[in-house]
Amino acid sequence: MRSKGLACTPAVETVCARCHRMILKGLDEGWLARVEPMPIGDELAALATGRRTYELRAGQLIERTWDRLATEARGRIHVEHVCGGA
Numbered sequence: 001m002r003s004k005g006l007a008c009t010p011a012v013e014t015v016c017a018r019c020h021r022m023i024l025k026g027l028d029e030g031w032l033a034r035v036e037p038m039p040i041g042d043e044l045a046a047l048a049t050g051r052r053t054y055e056l057r058a059g060q061l062i063e064r065t066w067d068r069l070a071t072e073a074r075g076r077i078h079v080e081h082v083c084g085g086a
């Protein structure tokens with residue numbers, strides 16, 4: 001369940017302060033989500049590398065927690081940004 005009162009902000013394009021690559025960032029229930037700007041097609045492969053995945057829905061990044069993974073995403077899937085990674 002998504003709690004009320006925790007900040008969710010629209011994902012915005014920005015540049016990573018550390019590696020200077022383009023990323024999308026936004027708040028997901030108060031947590032800062034930072035993801036690669038290109039959507040991915042193979043979510044399981046991304047998860048297998050230990051990175052979180054997020055669904056971009058209505059302009060907001062929503063973490064694909066295990067309970068949500070059981071349902072098919074309606075939006076595009078983005079993988080967590082890792083500095084220097086692809």
Ligand SMILES: [Zn+2]
Binds near residue numbers: 016018019020021084
């Ligand atoms: Zn970075």
